[in-house]
């Protein structure tokens with residue numbers, strides 16, 4: 241048997257993980273039909289229990305919108321390396337290859353990170369072609385609409401009014417949104433050398449924003465850490481790919497705004513050694529000056545006679561984002577903001 245002391249050169253800085261097996265696939269991915277009665281309750285339940293859910297129906301995304309952007313992404317990633325490099329390095333916007341962020345994280349992927357201004361791409365991150373820009377603008381319009389619907393349902397399901405209390409933050413003219421196109425190339429070399437190992441495509445992390453909406457082609461690779469039952473807390477499972485649906489992921493900011501009722505979920509991508517994975521993710525964040533703190537109505541409703549205490553120190557989205565961009569991908573970015581909970585005041589003896 242050949243024992244490799246070191247992974248082959250192109251993979252040198254990429255950590256390898258065990259290749260997903262049939263038994264790792266999670267059959268219990270919660271699915272919500274956004275147009276069905278009771279959808280608001282289902283959205284909240286899924287976000288409380290899992291921190292993510294799948295939307296196959298009722299999303300209102302017009303036919304062709306996904307396919308047009310995905311075809312543009314595939315075309316861009318298939319273009320010569322020098323042409324792609326001309327749109328990089330990602331700092332943070334633009335074309336990136338293996339380097340994720342500025343702090344040494346590496347993954348087996350290439351990507352385009354694009355800033356959004358209102359309902360279309362921002363001039364701060366010009367798209368590589370006008371056809372990609374047009375397809376991305378159409379896609380962003382649809383994702384922004386879905387993010388709004390989901391956040392309205394979160395408010396409704398939690399009994400918060402107005403319905404737009406959270407949704408307005410992503411559709412505000414100053415909201416801080418991003419579009420990310422990821423390409424995880426195959427890695428046949430590793431398949432022949434280390435059949436049980438796969439390259440980490442995107443290391444484990446939580447998304448810092450309010451909500452992320454992910455679409456991927458038919459190549460699986462996304463894994464999530466379940467935080468459901470005690471016996472599988474932190475247990476990584478693979479999410480089966482389904483190109484006819486979207487995955488909604490709870491971000492750190494939504495966790496804080498709901499005082500921890502909805503929980504952001506750690507996720508990562510294991511690259512497939514034989515097939516390309518292409519994913520497109522919309523990140524819905526609030527305006528930079530938005531205060532990120534639990535919604536008052538939630539604290540009042542949960543507190544019985546008094547008011548429930550916030551579990552977090554207050555911060556603005558701008559402050560959190562700045563701290564996030566100084567952190568490593570896998571860091572627990574909320575940890576520095578956890579508030580020390582004073583012990584409950586003992587009731588006087590009768």
Ligand SMILES: C=C1C[C@]23C[C@@]1(O)CC[C@H]2[C@@]12CC[C@H](O)[C@@](C)(C(=O)O1)[C@H]2[C@@H]3C(=O)O
Nearest residue numbers: 332340341345447448564565566567568569
């Ligand atoms: C290592 C990093 C990449 C990231 C910025 C960070 O310093 C930590 C958070 C990372 C993340 C994860 C979710 C999104 O993909 C992303 C765009 C974001 O907002 O936070 C990335 C950042 C990035 O790739 O620049």
Ligand SMILES: O=C(O)CCC(=O)C(=O)O
Nearest residue numbers: 420422442462509519521
């Ligand atoms: O590409 C994927 O499927 C997920 C990537 C991701 O989690 C991210 O870009 O934040």
Ligand SMILES: [Fe+2]
Nearest residue numbers: 445446447507
């Ligand atoms: Fe993510």
